[in-house]
Amino acid sequence: MKEIRAGFDAVLITTGASEKRDVKIPGRHLKGIHFAEEILTQSTHRVMGDAIPSHETVYAAGRDVIVIGGGDTGSDCVGTSRRQGAKSVTQFEIMIQPPKLPSFPRAIDRPEESAWPAWTHMLRTTSSHEEGAERHWSLETVAFEADESGNLKGLTTRELAWFTDADGKKVCEAVAGSEKFWPCQMILIAVGFLGAERQGLAAELGLEFDARGNIASQNYASSERGVFAAGDARRGQSLVVWAIAEGREAAKAVNEFLKDKDA
Secondary structure, eight states: OHHHHHHOSOEEEOOOOOEEOOOOOTTTTSBTEEEHHHHHHHHHHHHTTOOOOGGGOOOOTTSEEEEEOOSHHHHHHHHHHHHTTOSEEEEEESSOOOOOOOSSOOGGGSOGGGOTTSOOOOOOOOHHHHTSOEEEESEEEEEEEEOTTSBEEEEEEEEEEEEEOTTSOEEEEEOTTOOEEEEOSEEEEOOOEEESOOSTHHHHHTOOBOTTSSBOOBTTBOSSTTEEEOTHHHHOSOOHHHHHHHHHHHHHHHHHHHHHHHO
16 A cells, blocks of 8 residues: 555545444354355355355355344345245344335335425335345344254344334333244344455555544545545445445545646
């Protein structure tokens, strides 16, 4: 990186937000518990014809699979597990089930908390879900369970009751006596990301981070003069359309910086 900084007047960081959020649950170390990225990345490599070492293989065939996380990545895990021949696929979401709305809700149909033009808070069923999965909401995983050989045999959950407190915030409490054991041989964790990786490139450059774990920036310029950031590294995990837009805007910012530098 020192050589790059010495040879170029500006550097744009677009390394994504790959710092995965983990779950702090007893039994997390058990064999059979994986980050979503592991099965999804391997699936892509197989499609491309790449070989996966047997000791690294994450494959759902013949297994009862539980996906923790109800977002887009969790949906991808559902579909991938089904296509690999999973015996069953179940998906958990800690939040309350969103309202069922028409496929293209009009303004009058939308909840107050997501009025137009905000992203509509509504129940979404993807093509992966349509391939077959049980979906459950307001569930918190409290423990991963092992068999006598130390292998994953299932997990225990408890139900959550969500309500709005005196300050208007959504909070929850555990429902007494709602614990349930779910047998499974594979668990896929898809609970989001914490932002850009702090080690490596960012550490070498001495970049500052914001409260959300993203590279701190002002008009795409980072805390280090001549270093810019765009895309997920700057705004957090998002959609490819935002990556395209941010790339264009960051290029403008870099161009202005270079013009001022040469003036």
